[in-house]
Amino acid sequence: MRALLGTVAGSGARSSTQLEEPQHTIIKEYFREEFDDEDEWEKRWVQSKHRTDYGKFRISAGRFYGDREKDKGLQTTEDTKYYSVSARFRPFNNEGQTLVIQYTVKYDQHVDCGGAYIKLFPEDVNQETLNEDTRYYIMFGPDICGEDKKIVQVIFNYKDDYYMINKDIKCETDDFTHLYTLIVRPDLTYEVKIDNYVAEAGHLEEHWDFLPPKKIIDPDAQKPDYWDERETIEDPMDKKPDDWDQPERIPDANFEKPGDWDEEMDGEWAPPLIPNPAYKGIWKPRIIKNPYYNGIWVQPEVDNPEYTPDPSLYKYFNISVIGLEILQGRSGTIFDNFLITNDEKYAEDAGNEMWGTTYEREWKRRERQDTVYKKINDKEEPKGKEDKKEKKQKDPNVKDEL
Template sequence: MKGYLLIFVISASICASLAEVYLEEKFQDDTWEKNWIYSKHPGKEFGKFVRTAGKFFNDEEEDKGIQTSQDARFYALSTKFKPFGTEGKDLVVQFTVKHEQNIDCGGGYVKVFDCSLNQEDMHGESPYRLMFGPDICGPGTKKVHVILNHNDKNVLINKDIRCKDDVYTHSYTLIIKSDNTYEVLIDGEKAEGGELEADWDLLPPKKIKDPEAKKPEDWDDRATIPDPDDTKPEDWDKPEHIPDPEAAKPDDWDDEMDGEWEPPMIDNPEFKGEWSPKQVDNPAYKGAWVHPEVDNPEYTPEPDLYKQKEICAIGFDLWQVKSGTIFDNVLITDDVEYAKKAMAGLKDKQDGEKKNKEEQDKVEREAAKEEEEKKEDNEDDDDDEDDEKPVVEENDHDEL
């Protein structure tokens, strides 16, 4: 028994030692600009990122990330790292987003690339391996994108995942596991998960409708039919509109000048509409016909659907109407536990941001109140000055 336990401990240690962190960027100082490259793709008006903790924070130095700084701009910034493949490994992509500007329309996601990325020419059509993160535009779009590239085709997840839409920092984590399953975490909590094959249309469907099958001609799928014994009542047909019986020709109406007078038409209270026989159960009803399915000859299972042959870059490729989003804590690893520990202080950061913002809001409200009171006092002083002005009588002018 001790031998088995020893083997288990050794195996666990080996697995832990094999786990790797491929990129971890916390933007702790201004040297980040040496590692990240702006795109110079022609025809786009690109905005710049600035390193800052923003307007409110928990720890100003610790909470600094890179913030979009110009409204109505595209943003294209990327960094490369040592290339790796994910065969037999989990893939974790994680980062934090703080829409402190209360974003109205703009992206907050990242794109992960292979080594073919030309960083100085990165743009919206640059091929990528996956795209992940929040996207907000108006009240109708508040979602987390999860797009995977398979056989050079970008495929969006077929589930709706709602993103956070407040002004505080939130973490987004995508875990693609080597057993072809995945998880999307927001603030460390599972927001979605399942099987890659089930939640993306990465492969042709396993089953298709049998092309040889057709609904039999005598198949009756009408649940009800018109009652053959029902007949239209003799007094059914009434006109929809009738002359108003209470209308009278105006006294000043001249038939020769105005033409023959006709009373206005009104809705007929006896009008019953188009008659149709009542419905009864169809004795020949066989139910809804279901098209039989057969195995799809174009379907081939892929046991390594999760696998990425090469990953070596990550970037922000965004459009924002109102700037102010802060990105931070960018992490790419195959170690799920390490990613979890990296976000251990998130709750404290959020609490600190909320407290700091509440204090700032209070100061701003008090300043605005004082300004309003000062304005009212000035207006009262002006009114008093007008009241104190001497009144010059006409007689005084005459004396002069």
């Protein structure tokens, strides 16, 4: 944890022609954790004792990495386990300033079901008993379970109720390191960034149901009697032709009554019926556009008397603990590069510094590893004495690449 002060322009006499140097804003770094001192993290992070079977953490850079030391983070180690660990920092309020929460996640195994989100807690939280029911301020980060749930959770506590974002933000699911950033501003706007690109943005009132809606349907409004919602109508000027009505079937003129037909025994003779070529079907007037069409009537909205704006939606007081309180089906997730600050640009630069170069190197190293493993897996088993001798010889290329 460090509190950094930005450079401030010096004071003193200036000539009238000298340009005013811009004064840099003060940057506050409320919390920062990069797990770069091996097991010392255990002095800063407290593992909950609420359950006796919580999963264990270790420091690891994973199966592949950009930098073995720089990329070490806090890794889950046991499958199908709950995990609960947290770190405390000096309490602060975000009133009147931007709140930025940022960290990296890497699924060292392809995750099937598990949370990788963080939570922010108030100062009075008991870290020794931290659990899924512990009251928190903000929950943020990726959450995966099966094929249907692969989202970024953004949940806010407002007046002791929890509100989930009503947008579907897709999270990353591969086994590379990814940077997650949440920005909450005093003007009630927010951004969710993944790898320093905006994945979702908007207004707190619009994307969370903290407050009643500003407008409601006017229950007293009634559709006017004259309102015509018929887009098309039958043409009142269209008249049925006089020769339209013809029978659908007529007697076949080519059939004659048989000579041996006995009407007393066989009944009255009638020729068989055939389709009438003059039959035109049931007459209907043609359809035209309704000149009186008013559109679909929409019941008007009115101001909701229960709605009251709340400019303090973004505020949290005595923010003091950050924690991982998660369940993981498949372990191996690595958490690193935690940062809480009030400066968006500073967070972006820090993200590029801590994650950006690592990510590029990760890809390159992964490509080299895949190439080497392919060579090993594709290598045929030697046959015969000569091949056995060849088998005993080491492949220098493979060794070097590994």
